[in-house]
Amino acid sequence: MTAETQPAGLVADHLTCERGGRTLFAELCFAVAPGGALLLTGPNGSGKTSLMRVLSGLLPPRAGRVLWQGKDTAEEPAPWRRALAWLGHDNAIKPQLSVSENLAFWARLTPAARGVDEALEEVGIGHLADLPAAMLSAGQRRRLALARLGLTRGGCWLMDEPTVTLDTASLARLSAMIARHRADGGLAVIASHDALDLPGAQSLDLSGFAVAP
Amino acid sequence: MNAFLATIARDLRLATRRGGEAALTLGFFVVAITLFPFGVGPGPELLGRIAAGIIWVTALLAATVSFDRLFRADMEDGTLELLALQPLPLELVVLAKAIAHWLMTGLAVTLLAPLMGLMLNLPGDAYLPLIAGLLIGTPSLSLLGGVGAALVLGARRGGALIGLLVLPLFLPALIFGVSAVEAVLIGMPLAPHLLILAALLAVALPVGAFGGAAALRLALE
Amino acid sequence: MPSFLHSLASPARFQRIANAIMPWAVLLTVGLIGTGVVWGLAFSPPDYQQGDTVRVMYIHVPAAWMAMACYAVMALLSASFLIWKHQLADLAARACAPIGACFTAVALITGSLWGKPTWGTWWVWDARLTSVLILFFLYLGYMALAAAFDDRERGGRAAAILACVGAINLPIIKYSVEWWNTLHQGASVFRMDGPTIDNAMLWPLVLTGIGFNALFVVLLLVRIKSELLARRIEVLQRARAAGRS
Numbered sequence: 321m322t323a324e325t326q327p328a329g330l331v332a333d334h335l336t337c338e339r340g341g342r343t344l345f346a347e348l349c350f351a352v353a354p355g356g357a358l359l360l361t362g363p364n365g366s367g368k369t370s371l372m373r374v375l376s377g378l379l380p381p382r383a384g385r386v387l388w389q390g391k392d393t394a395e396e397p398a399p400w401r402r403a404l405a406w407l408g409h410d411n412a413i414k415p416q417l418s419v420s421e422n423l424a425f426w427a428r429l430t431p432a433a434r435g436v437d438e439a440l441e442e443v444g445i446g447h448l449a450d451l452p453a454a455m456l457s458a459g460q461r462r463r464l465a466l467a468r469l470g471l472t473r474g475g476c477w478l479m480d481e482p483t484v485t486l487d488t489a490s491l492a493r494l495s496a497m498i499a500r501h502r503a504d505g506g507l508a509v510i511a512s513h514d515a516l517d518l519p520g521a522q523s524l525d526l527s528g529f530a531v532a533p
Numbered sequence: 534m535n536a537f538l539a540t541i542a543r544d545l546r547l548a549t550r551r552g553g554e555a556a557l558t559l560g561f562f563v564v565a566i567t568l569f570p571f572g573v574g575p576g577p578e579l580l581g582r583i584a585a586g587i588i589w590v591t592a593l594l595a596a597t598v599s600f601d602r603l604f605r606a607d608m609e610d611g612t613l614e615l616l617a618l619q620p621l622p623l624e625l626v627v628l629a630k631a632i633a634h635w636l637m638t639g640l641a642v643t644l645l646a647p648l649m650g651l652m653l654n655l656p657g658d659a660y661l662p663l664i665a666g667l668l669i670g671t672p673s674l675s676l677l678g679g680v681g682a683a684l685v686l687g688a689r690r691g692g693a694l695i696g697l698l699v700l701p702l703f704l705p706a707l708i709f710g711v712s713a714v715e716a717v718l719i720g721m722p723l724a725p726h727l728l729i730l731a732a733l734l735a736v737a738l739p740v741g742a743f744g745g746a747a748a749l750r751l752a753l754e
Numbered sequence: 755m756p757s758f759l760h761s762l763a764s765p766a767r768f769q770r771i772a773n774a775i776m777p778w779a780v781l782l783t784v785g786l787i788g789t790g791v792v793w794g795l796a797f798s799p800p801d802y803q804q805g806d807t808v809r810v811m812y813i814h815v816p817a818a819w820m821a822m823a824c825y826a827v828m829a830l831l832s833a834s835f836l837i838w839k840h841q842l843a844d845l846a847a848r849a850c851a852p853i854g855a856c857f858t859a860v861a862l863i864t865g866s867l868w869g870k871p872t873w874g875t876w877w878v879w880d881a882r883l884t885s886v887l888i889l890f891f892l893y894l895g896y897m898a899l900a901a902a903f904d905d906r907e908r909g910g911r912a913a914a915i916l917a918c919v920g921a922i923n924l925p926i927i928k929y930s931v932e933w934w935n936t937l938h939q940g941a942s943v944f945r946m947d948g949p950t951i952d953n954a955m956l957w958p959l960v961l962t963g964i965g966f967n968a969l970f971v972v973l974l975l976v977r978i979k980s981e982l983l984a985r986r987i988e989v990l991q992r993a994r995a996a997g998r999s
Contacts, residue, residue, distance in 0.1 A: 413610065
């Protein structure tokens with residue numbers, strides 16, 4: 321699969337990533353079309369997080385390109401940044417701000433398509449909107465971080481271990497949220513240990529791309 | 534523009550909620566200035582002669598101790614990587630954070646400087662050039678200091694390092710800030726000194742924005 | 755490991771070039787500094803005001819020149835490392851820093867030694883000495899930052915950004931200090947370089963000056979070569995560690 325045959329969506333074109341002198345993966349290629357999803361698996365240290373950071377643009381790859389709608393994201397970062405919604409390990413929550421203030425800030429920074437209240441309802445913490453974020457439990461904090469992705473419509477979600485600290489009910493809500501996002505024409509790349517209900521998703525085991533040192 | 538202002542507003546709101554961001558810097562500023570009469574003696578003549586220098590040097594030191602907080606909290610809770618992935622260019626994020634930092638430190642110090650001048654027996658004519666100089670000079674401290682703060686993000690013992698990195702860069706602002714006061718006291722025009730401070734700010738703007746953004750990108754890799 | 759071969763390719767070329775330059779640079783260093791120092795100490799005339807004290811100049815002035823030049827080279831290498839991401843530029847820039855710091859220290863120490871008989875004190879806030887002191891601080895900051903990272907490449911890039919920021923600010927600092935100096939001291943202050951310098955004094959100065967440049971090249975090449983070897987050792991050790999696991 322190359323950029324020429326699959327221009328829409330997200331394409332990884334022969335990505336090679338090196339961290340601390342060690343090659344984590346080499347010549348990695350995949351494509352995710354709008355409405356699609358990709359589940360990244362692999363043991364710890366296989367480079368899931370590094371791949372997510374390479375896709376986002378935070379970490380420049382050793383070689384290869386990341387294409388969004390057929391355009392190199394390193395050369396034209398603007399459309400990619402507008403489409404991208406990132407969920408990292410850390411929740412980026414300020415305990416001093418209220419739940420809705422936390423989310424409202426990101427809504428002003430990204431072209432938000434949906435309201436703050438709507439996004440909070442979707443992850444099931446709408447009733448906590450006016451509480452200081454410091455009061456939230458670990459699972460509620462993760463849901464607040466997920467609500468940030470819920471602000472967007474379409475585009476690409478990059479989710480690194482989204483299920484961490486989530487309970488069963490929240491897992492089901494997350495699956496529904498991803499399904500809604502895909503139905504809206506968005507796509508998602510998800511690195512997760514947990515089994516998420518992702519109908520029709522591709523799956524990629526990163527241990528297959530490891531390079532013997 | 535909306536996103537830029539939102540970033541400034543968020544930093545200011547966080548600082549007020551945390552309580553004491555500005556108060557901490559001001560506290561350092563006042564306490565450090567209070568040390569000088571003990572060090573050089575309380576003679577009003579000597580103090581009056583070196584008052585402007587004391588205030589400027591202490592303002593630089595107060596700014597320096599505040600830089601470590603500029604990016605570190607955002608780095609640790611994942612906010613910084615998100616900010617780097619927003620449509621707003623990282624250079625503007627750095628500028629926004631520098632502006633918020635200046636409002637809480639540089640501006641606060643400037644507003645408190647007349648009171649310190651009073652305690653140090655600063656001559657009456659010296660207040661205007663001191664305040665004007667601080668007002669134009671301290672923003673470049675926030676900008677250059679931001680580069681230092683961003684550079685030490687991934688480093689060990691980062692906080693202690695910042696002073697060594699940025700204090701030499703503050704020298705021109707110190708020289709022209711103090712000379713503005715001295716010029717007025719000997720009857721020379723004030724404007725050239727303020728213009729030079731403004732020129733220093735004009736250099737610090739791109740250096741701070743591009744240098745700071747480059748350093749942040751490095752820290753986020 | 756294609757990336758490893760790629761990184762080795764140009765260091766190998768560097769080694770060849772360095773080996774070719776080295777003997778000539780050593781010869782120039784020894785010859786020029788030797789001649790210049792002997793000429794300066796024994797055969798050049800004493801200053802009509804300062805007497806034999808002026809002979810400090812033959813070390814002090816070239817050291818001060820090199821202190822500045824070294825920072826300029828370091829900043830250029832840093833900028834090219836940031837732009838083209840060439841590892842050798844990073845290596846060379848970092849190798850520059852301690853050399854420059856040493857030239858700066860030599861300039862400060864000889865300046866102080868010169869100051870004692872001339873001004874009567876070990877330290878005077880003279881414009882030149884003060885700018886060299888600030889330059890020394892900039893070198894210290896650069897080296898401290900480069901060493902403060904666990905990951906060497908990150909340290910190199912952070913330090914490279916600092917070197918570029920420093921290079922933009924250095925002229926501003928230098929002129930500010932000069933301006934500050936003229937404001938606070940009368941015109942009667944003795945200037946280290948009079949506007950006129952006798953040829954009998956100029957020649958040894960030129961010789962040591964060029965000799966210091968050659969010395970810089972020698973030291974730089976030695977440092978880069980040893981750093982390259984250190985990295986090779988690290989790569990081999992890492993390969994061994996990986997083989998064991």
